[in-house]
Amino acid sequence: MEMVIAGVAAATAGAICNPLEVVKIRMQLQGELKARGQYAVHYRNVFHAFYTIATKDGFFALQKGIFPFILYQFSANSVRLGLFQLANQNGLTRNKNGSVNASKTLFYATTSGALGGVACSPFYLVKTHLQSKANEVKIAVGHQHSHEGTFHAFYTIYKEFGFKGLWRGMSSMVPRIAMTSATQLTSFEVIHEFTKAQFPDRVWTPLCLASFGTGFFMTLGMAPFDVIATRFYNQGTDANGKGLLYRTAVDCAVKTFQKEGVRGFFKGWTACYFRLGPYVMLVMVIWDRLKFQHQEYLRNKMSIPDGVVSEAA
Template sequence: MELMLGGVAAVGAGFFSNPLEVVKIRMQLQGELQAKGNYSVHYKNVFHAAYTIGARDGLVALQKGLVPALWYQWVMNGTRLGLYHLGDELGLTRNKDGHTNVFRSAAVASAAGIVAGVVGSPLFLVKTQLQSRANDSSIAVGQQHKHTRMIPAFREIYRKFGVLGFWRGTTGSLPRLVVASAVQIPTFEKTLELVKSKNLFKEGSFMNPFCASMIAGLFVSFAMAPFDLMSTRFYNQGVDANGRGLLYKNLLDCGVKIYKKEGPRGFFKGWTANYFRLGPHTLLSLVFWEQLRFYYHEYELEHPKLAKWSLHH
């Protein structure tokens, strides 16, 4: 049930944050491996990027890749949040006194993030490629893939590279997921614990997870920005006939090339879009998750027999 609750929460958040994901990816790919001043700046900032995409590609383009994005949220975050909760239930994240231990919590969250990242990688691959594709070639950035929908994209990848082709780029995304999970969930749990201990709001109030989510979103957006950019570059790059990347061999090679060509600031391209996306997404997903858990536990208390039946069916 925790897997399902986590997945539903992430899907709800993903619907609202997907336009910012599209903007973020376009900004991260802009000027790929080019020094500042040597490329056209189509997207000046997050607001200009959103306006440009809407004006040139159409408003619907701001929801590109929505289907695989929502499936990815369901699979990845459902697995990640669900596994973390299971670890919490087993006492792996807490001290003997029952309080959250930051280091143990981060370790459990990172492990859950790795598993979830591997499971959801094919959906992330297709999502990234669909979101990076511009309808108007004059604002295109990065590698432009031909597929325009999820199922045809999977078919094309399978036809060219087989089953293993679905997991291309996974090694580039794992550090991103480890950092995001290690920072996001423990920060949220610890802050939520603190907010509740101060009795600022009543039990079950929306404001408890709201305050905790705002802090968690701030920390995770800063910590994962470079890893998120490299992950986007990894998944979107073109490949040769054998499925090997044309630009980056591995994560280290990716990092070195970005540093040499784009400088340290290159790692933070799209950081503002990432923050505006992660803030609301972290807020919505964790708030939805906390509220769904609260209402489900209320349901269990009121209908113990039905709740027990639902766990086994």
């Protein structure tokens, strides 16, 4: 049940934040393997990207890939958040006095994140292909795949490269999700514990402060891994399923640095934070409330003897 609750929380937040994911993907692919000044800038910043996509591709283009994005969020977070919650419930992330142990939290957050990366890889592959595809050729960035929709994408990839082809790019996803999980869950636990001590009589204030603080650390830590994953997944392939631009995730990182420098790893950083700030808050708030409601349900169920029906019923 813990895994389902975590998955539902993340999928709900993902559905709301999908337009920012589309913008982020386009900005990360813009100027791929080209030095500054050697490519056309279609998306100057987050707001310009929103405007450009909406006016050139159509308003609904901002919701491209929403279905696989929701599936990606559910599969990744039901595993990583669900497993982390189980570790947390069993006291594996805390000291003997009940306080947060940063090193233990980091270990379980990273491990659960890596496993989540394996589970979500096919959905991330499809959502990246769909979100990078522009209706208007003039604003296209990165490799443009010919998928007509989610099911067509899965069918095409499977038909060409088999079941294994759906996990192409996973080597870049595992470190990305592991880093995301490590920074998110560790920073959230530490910041949330601190803010609860500052605002002992409030529930929402510590939750919101911890969420937005976590969003900053997540974006800072995962940005390079996110750029690499986006490009590695989105690249075109030859008849054997080999990438046309990058052999491995490391090769992608090296080529990006050689052509674009350190700045290349932080393309779309603002869009990434604008997505992760509210996303983390939504995930943590929804996850916290769902866990609370589930615990209340279990407590109420245990307090009512079998066969006894309340007068109110």
